[in-house]
Amino acid sequence: MTGTVTPRAPRGSRLRRVLGIPATRGHGRFITGNLIDSLGNGMLLPLGLLYFTTVRDLPLAAVGAAVTVGQLAALPVVFVAGRVMDRRGPRHLTVIANVVSAAGFLSFLLAERPWQIACAYLLVQSGINSYYTAQRALILHAAPAAETRSWFAFTGSLRNIGIGVGALLAAGALALFGTDALTWLVVTAAPLYLLAAFCFARVPTSPPPQSVLEEPPSEDRAARAKSGAGDMRRYLLLVTCNIPFVLSQAMLSVLIAVYATETLGLPAWSASILLVVNTAMVSTLTSPLTAHAAPGQPRHTMALGHVLLVCAMLAFAAPALPDADLPACPALVTAIVLFSLAEIFYSPAVSELSVTLTPGAARGSRQSLYQLSWSAGNIAAPALFTGLLDTHALLPWTVQGVACLVALAVIPALKSPAAQGGRQQT
Helix, strand or coil: CCCCCCCCCCCCHHHHHHHCCCCCCCHHHHHHHHHHHHHHHHHHHHHHHHHHCCCCCHHHHHHHHHHHHHHHHHCCCCHHHHHHHHCCCHHHHHHHHHHHHHEEEEHHHCCHHHHHHHHHHHHHCCCHHHHHEEEEEEHHHHHCHHHHHHHHHHHHHHHHHHHHHHHHHHHHHHHHHHHHHHHHHHHHHHHHHHHHHHHCCCCCCCCCHHHHHHCCCCCCCCHHHHHHHHHHHHHHHHHHHHHHHHHHHHHHHHHHHHHHHHCCCCCCHHHHHHHHHHHHHHHHHHHHHHHHCCCCHHHHHHHHHHHHHHHHHHHHHHHHCCCCCCHHHHHHHHHHHHHHHHHHHHHHHHHHHHCCCCCCCCCHHHHHHHHHHHHHHHHHHHHHHHHHHHCCCHHHHHHHHHHHHHHHHHHHHHHHHHHCCCCCCC
């Protein structure tokens, strides 16, 4: 009697499943574009203030004000980007965004006065806002529908790897050549965005399921209007739930270094170690944990992320509690591990929901709203958190923990009311 032999999956395929990595064959240009774009971000974004204060010898206050003005002026670009995406598609917008980013960073070489710096940052932030308006929808067009969640996790890992490598390259150049390397970093890194644009322009795409892009047909105009209003409310709730996470992400660059050194008296390198731990965890663990440990429903995964963020805020605050006598280093390491786990679970889930929560969620108008939560949150974070820390050492962590609890309470309202009638639940 001849038995049936089940063919074994190739070893590489088994390893890929264990690591939670999607099938990457045929997606080389998309992967390369994401890596190159984030490499440029890691090299240049943290160094803008330093470039203008050292190379141009301008006062920090004037440079900071110019950067803020430029970023604020770029906020409406998310709505323009949404309209472009609806007309030309996310791939076209991604290409434009990278070209605009390249022009913005190259304009650093010409900017010598505050108004010119503001214009340079208007270009840079316009490119960034446009890119992230399109990036999530581009995943739907470039990746198989069955692997959407794993691609959101994988691209998150790619971006963290690229940013980390870019930051290391910039740090190495500055260590070897001092601030003289800043001009060369701009000259070298800005064309990376043009290379990323070339890669994205050649990404093969196919339209996602039509239900993702269009409102459901209905013969009853009143029913359609009511359904559309309900979907918009749910989407606005998603945007609202995302704001505490955006502010938490901004804490890494805005607050942790000042808190660790000035409030807790730790050496300056301690904050860098915390950022390295965060980058390493997010880069290596996002795909496997999303594949094997995240709850099945992205809403539940978002809730888990907010719970972990609340725990992280408690751990960050613990060393500053009066008479707590807690060692600062172990508390901060615990906090950054919890923080990183929150990011690992939350980011792919909220990215997935941002394009699938409601019919038409992947359209430019909705993606513009979602991207606005990121842009506005990142602009507000420096003034918000430095002001809170100035008032009391515990205040930033308390306010942020309460905001995450409020978002946690709102998440159940994201559930589709039509799920009970047989439609897939989100």
